[in-house]
Amino acid sequence: MTHKVALSFEDGLTRFIDVLPHETVADAAYKARINIPLDCRDGACGTCKAFCESGTYDGGDYIDEALTDDEADAGYCLPCQMSPESDLVLRISGTAEMAKTGIQKFTARIERLHWYADNTAGLTLSVENRDKLNFLPGQYMNVLVPGTGIERSYSFSSGPEERELRFLIRTAPDGVMTTYLKERAAVGDQLVLEGPVGSFFLREVRRPVLMLAGGTGVAPQLAMLEKLASSGVQPAFPIHMAYGVTFDTDLVEVEALERYAELIPGFTFDTIVADPQSAAPKKGYVTQHLLPAHLNDGDVDVYLCGPPPMVDAVRRYWADAGITPANFYYERFAVGEVQEHNVHAGAAA
Ligand code: FES
Numbered sequence: 263m264t265h266k267v268a269l270s271f272e273d274g275l276t277r278f279i280d281v282l283p284h285e286t287v288a289d290a291a292y293k294a295r296i297n298i299p300l301d302c303r304d305g306a307c308g309t310c311k312a313f314c315e316s317g318t319y320d321g322g323d324y325i326d327e328a329l330t331d332d333e334a335d336a337g338y339c340l341p342c343q344m345s346p347e348s349d350l351v352l353r354i355s356g357t358a359e360m361a362k363t364g365i366q367k368f369t370a371r372i373e374r375l376h377w378y379a380d381n382t383a384g385l386t387l388s389v390e391n392r393d394k395l396n397f398l399p400g401q402y403m404n405v406l407v408p409g410t411g412i413e414r415s416y417s418f419s420s421g422p423e424e425r426e427l428r429f430l431i432r433t434a435p436d437g438v439m440t441t442y443l444k445e446r447a448a449v450g451d452q453l454v455l456e457g458p459v460g461s462f463f464l465r466e467v468r469r470p471v472l473m474l475a476g477g478t479g480v481a482p483q484l485a486m487l488e489k490l491a492s493s494g495v496q497p498a499f500p501i502h503m504a505y506g507v508t509f510d511t512d513l514v515e516v517e518a519l520e521r522y523a524e525l526i527p528g529f530t531f532d533t534i535v536a537d538p539q540s541a542a543p544k545k546g547y548v549t550q551h552l553l554p555a556h557l558n559d560g561d562v563d564v565y566l567c568g569p570p571p572m573v574d575a576v577r578r579y580w581a582d583a584g585i586t587p588a589n590f591y592y593e594r595f596a597v598g599e600v601q602e603h604n605v606h607a608g609a610a611a
Pocket of ligand 1: 300303307310328341343
């Protein structure tokens with residue numbers, strides 16, 4: 263059976279390759295003209311050493327100098343020797359540029375433009391060669407704003423297996439995308455997209471997961487939940503989301519979260535509104551509504567997407583609590599004109 267392997271590069275680009283039964287990842291990458299780092303190709307030098315974020319594989323034959331047992335136990339692997347036993351996500355040392363592979367371009371069509379409120383839009387696109395557009399849930403695309411030559415970056419809120427592509431867009435006064443969406447965009451318009459990009463993506467669920475979303479930062483986490491729901495695999499650990507916004511009208515896709523709570527065993531979520539005038543049962547900031555069970559003494563993978571003050575507040579919160587989460591993946595976006603541009607901050611352990 264052919265397996266799909268995502269090669270995630272240090273510069274945030276991801277390329278997907280198909281690997282045949284008993285084929286090594288390095289051979290499949292070579293066929294796809296992706297030059298991942300290689301030297302001996304014999305499991306002797308360690309040059310190709312990568313990190314497996316998710317999936318199972320046969321590690322192949324190699325010597326201790328190339329990969330120690332401790333490294334193998336920690337998830338490191340040798341693409342020149344390994345054969346996938348499932349779909350894999352591999353973190354490759356080096357940039358996509360070094361591997362002589364680049365970003366992919368797609369032409370999309372606007373199928374729907376929906377305004378949740380004056381400041382939040384939902385954009386639904388179709389892509390002709392959809393089968394060629396593979397992405398990991400949590401990643402984003404660069405979107406060329408028609409007529410401007412300027413790019414903005416948006417995380418998918420749809421899952422990798424869905425035909426349609428969906429994005430949530432927070433508007434900004436005089437922003438180029440905002441102006442386009444409010445004044446010129448129409449169903450049928452063509453948009454050029456580049457990507458996928460980003461290392462803020464869902465890893466294998468190996469311990470409890472805590473998702474923290476601020477505003478439209480809920481988008482990549484919706485993609486992650488869609489992936490979990492559509493996989494049909496019951497997560498072995500609880501997944502909790504705390505979704506914070508400023509005003510009631512900023513809350514979007516709550517029905518989708520309710521649906522995921524039914525579809526994904528062990529998934530729960532809270533919505534929290536900062537506005538003191540809100541009638542929401544939970545008010546304030548997400549960190550005020552976290553319970554010891556959500557922190558799990560640090561044995562938890564945290565996924566955080568929101569504006570910089572939220573990212574900073576959450577990091578302070580963990581420091582004050584004296585707890586270090588097992589993994590802390592985050593992505594933040596700036597406020598103002600560049601709010602449309604999700605600044606990719608990558609993952610931090
Ligand atoms: Fe030498 Fe893989 S290239 S161990």
